[in-house]
Amino acid sequence: MTLLSLENLTVMRRSCPVVDTASLTIDKGEVVGLIGPNGAGKTTLLRAALGLLPFKGISSLARMTPRDRAKAAAWMPQAREIAWPVAVETLVMLGRVPYLSGGQKPGEADHDAVRRAIADMGLTGFEERAATDLSGGEQARVLIARTLAQDCPLILADEPIAGLDPGHQIATLNLFRSIAAQGKSVLVSLHDLGLAARHCTRLILMHQGRIVADGAPAPVLTPDNLHDVFGISAHVQDGPDGMIFQPLEVMR
Amino acid sequence: MTRRIFMPGLVALVLVLFALSLLIGPAGFGLGDSLRALIGGQGDAVTLVMREIRLPRAILAVMVGVSLGLSGAALQGYLRNPLAEPGLIGVSGSAALGAVIALQTGFAALFALALPLAALIGALIAVMLILLLAGPRGGSITLILAGIAISALAGALTSLALNLSPNPFAVSETVFWMLGSLSDRSFVHVWIALPFMAVGWLLLSLTGRGLEALTLGEDAAQAMGIDLRLLRLSVVLGTAASVGAATAVAGAIGFVGLVVPHILRPFVGARPGRLLWASALGGAAMVLAADIAVRLVLPDRDLKLGVLMAIVGAPLFLHLIYKTRRAMA
Numbered sequence: 001m002t003l004l005s006l007e008n009l010t011v012m013r014r015s016c017p018v019v020d021t022a023s024l025t026i027d028k029g030e031v032v033g034l035i036g037p038n039g040a041g042k043t044t045l046l047r048a049a050l051g052l053l054p055f056k057g058i059s060s061l062a063r064m065t066p067r068d069r070a071k072a073a074a075w076m077p078q079a080r081e082i083a084w085p086v087a088v089e090t091l092v093m094l095g096r097v098p099y100l101s102g103g104q105k106p107g108e109a110d111h112d113a114v115r116r117a118i119a120d121m122g123l124t125g126f127e128e129r130a131a132t133d134l135s136g137g138e139q140a141r142v143l144i145a146r147t148l149a150q151d152c153p154l155i156l157a158d159e160p161i162a163g164l165d166p167g168h169q170i171a172t173l174n175l176f177r178s179i180a181a182q183g184k185s186v187l188v189s190l191h192d193l194g195l196a197a198r199h200c201t202r203l204i205l206m207h208q209g210r211i212v213a214d215g216a217p218a219p220v221l222t223p224d225n226l227h228d229v230f231g232i233s234a235h236v237q238d239g240p241d242g243m244i245f246q247p248l249e250v251m252r
Numbered sequence: 253m254t255r256r257i258f259m260p261g262l263v264a265l266v267l268v269l270f271a272l273s274l275l276i277g278p279a280g281f282g283l284g285d286s287l288r289a290l291i292g293g294q295g296d297a298v299t300l301v302m303r304e305i306r307l308p309r310a311i312l313a314v315m316v317g318v319s320l321g322l323s324g325a326a327l328q329g330y331l332r333n334p335l336a337e338p339g340l341i342g343v344s345g346s347a348a349l350g351a352v353i354a355l356q357t358g359f360a361a362l363f364a365l366a367l368p369l370a371a372l373i374g375a376l377i378a379v380m381l382i383l384l385l386a387g388p389r390g391g392s393i394t395l396i397l398a399g400i401a402i403s404a405l406a407g408a409l410t411s412l413a414l415n416l417s418p419n420p421f422a423v424s425e426t427v428f429w430m431l432g433s434l435s436d437r438s439f440v441h442v443w444i445a446l447p448f449m450a451v452g453w454l455l456l457s458l459t460g461r462g463l464e465a466l467t468l469g470e471d472a473a474q475a476m477g478i479d480l481r482l483l484r485l486s487v488v489l490g491t492a493a494s495v496g497a498a499t500a501v502a503g504a505i506g507f508v509g510l511v512v513p514h515i516l517r518p519f520v521g522a523r524p525g526r527l528l529w530a531s532a533l534g535g536a537a538m539v540l541a542a543d544i545a546v547r548l549v550l551p552d553r554d555l556k557l558g559v560l561m562a563i564v565g566a567p568l569f570l571h572l573i574y575k576t577r578r579a580m581a
Contacts (some may be wrong), residue, residue, distance in 0.1 A: 050475050070477035081469030083332035084522040094465060097476045102461040130522070146468065150476070 001028055002060070003154040003185050004049060004073070009057040011041075011048045018044045020209035021057070026154065026185050031176045033196035033217075034189040036206035037230055042189040043078055045206065046156050050075055061154075070098035074150035078158040078189075080143055085130035088142050092117055095149030117148035120175055122168070137164045144172060148179075155179070157188045161195070173199035193234070197221055197245035205229060217243050227251050258519050262533040266314065269540035273310040274302065276547050308439045313543045314536045315442070316434070316502045319449050319494035321535020322528055324509025326456045329463035329524030330487045331392050334517070334576075337510035338495040341382055341395065341488060342402030343375050344506075347499035348430055349406040350374020352413050355426045367429075368444050368500035375496025378402050379488060386484075392470070395484065432503035432558025434543050445497040452494025453532075455486045460525030462486075467524065505558045507565025508535050514572050 004026040011019040019041040026032055034042050048055040050073065051062030061073050074095065082091065095117065096110040106114075118124060121141045126134070131142050144160050155176075161169040173195055176186040180201065190196045196203055196217070203220040205213040207229040213220040218236075221243075226232055231251050237244045275286055281298055289298035290307065320338060327336040338344060354360040354370030385398035410430075417423045462483040465473035474480050498505070512534040513527055520526040539557075542564070546555040 047471070052471055052474055066474075066477040066479060070475065073475075075472060075475035077469060077471040077475075079469055079471070081332075081467075081472070083467045083469070084517070084524060086467060086522045090521060090523060091467065094468060094476070097461065097465045097478070100461070102458060143468070 002026065003028060004187065005058075005060045006045075006049055007058040009045065009048055009055055009059060011044050011053055011055045017209050019048060019055070022206075022209075022211045024204060024211060024214060026187055028153070028183045028185060029180045030185045030202055031173070031180045031200045032185065032187045033200035033203045034187060034206065035191075035193060035196055035203055035220075040206040040229075041209040042206055043158050044209075046075075046158055046187070046189065050156065067098060070150070070152075072152055073154040073156055074147040074152040076143055076147040076155070076157040076160050080136070080139055082131045082139060082143075085132040087128050088123060088131050088134075089114060089118070089127040091131045091142055092123075092145045092149050095146040095151070098150065113149045113151050117145040120148055121145040122171065137168065140164055141168060141172075148175075153184050155184070155186045155188075157186065159189050159191065162191065169195060170199075177201075193221065193230075193247060194245045197236075197243040198241075217245075221245060259530065259533070262530060262537065265537045266533055266540065269537055269544065270310050270314065273313060273540050273544050274306050276544055277301070277306055278547075278551055304438060305436075308437055308442050309434050309543070310540065311442055312434050312437050312445070312501060313540045315445060315449055316498040316505065317508060317536035317539030318532045319452065319498040319535070320505065320508035320539070321512045321531035321533070322453060322456050323491040323495050324535070325513040325524070325527045325531035326459055326463065326487050327491060327509070328513050329466065329527065330459070330483065331396065332466060332469075334514055335510070337506075338491055339403065339504075339506060339509070341399035341491060342378050342406055343492045343495050344499045344504050345403045345406035345410070346378030347371040347375040347496045348504050349410050349413075350377075351429060351500065351503075352410050352426050355429060356413050356417055356419075356422050358422075364440060365444055368441065368497075371500035372448065372496050374406075375492050375499065378406065379492040379496075383485070383488060392484075395488070428556070429503050430558075431556035432505040432561070433546075433554075433556045434502055434539075435546075435554065437501065441501040445501045448493045448497035452490045452492070452497070455490030456494065457528065459483055459486050459490070460528055463524040463528070503556075503558055505539070505561055507561050507569065508538055511565050511568055511572070512538055514569075 002025050007023050009019055009022045010017055022045055036042055047053045049059045049061055061069050064072060092114045093106060096106055096113065100106060118127060121144055123141060123145055131139060140163055147155055147157060161172050177199060179186060200217060202215065203217050204211055205220050205225060212229060213225055226234055233248045233251055235246045235248055275283060285298055286302055290302040323338045327338060327340065328334055350373050351367055351371040354367050359370060360367040382398045382402055386394040414423055414426060462478045465476050465478045470480060513531045516530045516534050517527055520530050542561050543557055546557055546560050549555055
């Protein structure tokens with residue numbers, strides 16, 4: 001079943017296309033890495049797919065009512081905003097907002113989802129602490145936990161692991177894979193190509209607003225693509241548990 | 253534990269202050285006399301004072317306090333800024349401008365409700381201008397900028413009206429009105445303010461869920477199904493209706509909407525939705541207390557409520573800034 005389909009999605013900033021006729025579909029059970037250099041249009045693509053920006057073309061998510069969409073896809077923005085010093089548990093509970101109408105008290109299912117999300121992100125013991133007192137990486141994990149608590153078939157996350165330590169980066173991507181194993185999917189923008197190559201089931205490469213490659217990691221991270229899009233060379237090797245990818249030099 | 257007794261505690265505080273407000277005044281009746289007159293009195297002087305002067309005054313203090321506290325909490329939650337206050341979006345300034353124009357042109361003297369009506373019209377015009385200026389998308393930055401522009405314009409026009417006034421008596425009357433007070437109000441003021449305030453309170457009370465979600469920023473809130481345009485409209489219209497009506501009957505009273513949410517935030521776990529009703533009660537308690545204080549501190553000099561509030565509020569706010577700074581270090 002398709003969880004997201006975009007057809008000829010185009011976003012204009014003044015007269016310049018920031019995302020240019022992008023088409024893609026996401027099925028169940030995928031961890032899709034959205035890669036590309038700064039300014040390639042990754043964030044804009046994700047936001048337009050959710051209907052947070054005006055765009056031309058078709059997005060299956062943007063056609064839903066806001067309430068249905070909030071149950072179909074969870075969104076973790078790049079800006080890690082936590083406005084008030086609320087407790088970690090309270091913040092993660094915000095992921096249940098789509099399921100609760102105004103003034104309704106969270107039920108057992110909501111508490112379960114929150115407990116699970118907190119445990120999954122290794123935040124047990126942090127429940128009562130003010131989220132704003134945590135370190136940047138810990139805050140990122142709290143916000144990922146909030147996204148998990150929303151319990152949607154699809155998660156869209158904009159650079160969720162930037163600023164996390166290596167252990168938590170790998171743990172988060174492993175978690176995304178186990179979510180995919182449950183039949184859900186994750187579309188995640190990443191800058192670490194090594195982690196993307198190793199942990200994503202599929203990569204989508206963007207360059208100047210266009211999708212230039214879409215497929216398994218090996219056929220996407222070709223020397224030509226790396227040179228043309230990122231201007232780098234890399235060492236690639238097939239390891240026992242997947243691809244080993246190490247960027248080497250700037251080629252321009 | 254402390255949170256469980258917190259809201260009942262606030263309710264009790266408001267009730268105690270309300271009772272005190274009924275019992276304190278220049279007429280100096282005994283406790284028993286006052287209560288008997290209020291509940292079962294038969295048109296004697298004590299009954300008249302209690303029912304026609306002190307009761308509406310105490311009720312107005314509650315209404316004004318609820319309006320200021322509630323809209324302050326809603327605006328801080330919506331703008332995600334602890335320095336936001338109802339005055340920020342220009343409603344109180346514009347309501348004051350409407351009142352000033354009414355006082356200066358003599359319109360206020362035409363009929364009893366002319367002054368509050370003019371203030372409400374001022375607030376209404378301000379809201380329409382702000383929503384027009386802030387644009388169709390639900391952003392908060394444009395709202396702040398529009399509010400600052402409207403406030404500045406209303407302030408300038410108020411100064412102009414005073415500057416060009418041919419009548420020094422009207423000037424002093426205007427200046428005193430702008431200081432903010434609850435003395436010499438009657439049930440007529442209660443009835444004119446109540447419908448607007450009730451609408452405002454209703455609109456603001458519906459924003460809790462959206463404000464909670466906004467803790468994560470506008471993008472995340474919108475993706476969780478919150479309609480930001482509707483939220484902004486509720487916050488702006490709710491603030492305009494309640495604070496516009498409060499300014500219309502009591503003049504400009506600052507600091508309540510700024511300080512009350514700030515003081516109460518730690519007691520509700522910083523949750524913007526819960527802060528709404530806590531601030532409503534806290535605002536009522538603060539205005540009641542201040543209105544009791546103006547009668548006790550200088551009983552013969554008609555100390556203005558707005559003046560006392562600013563004198564107490566500013567140092568309180570400085571203290572809060574100092575505490576916040578220490579917490580951040």
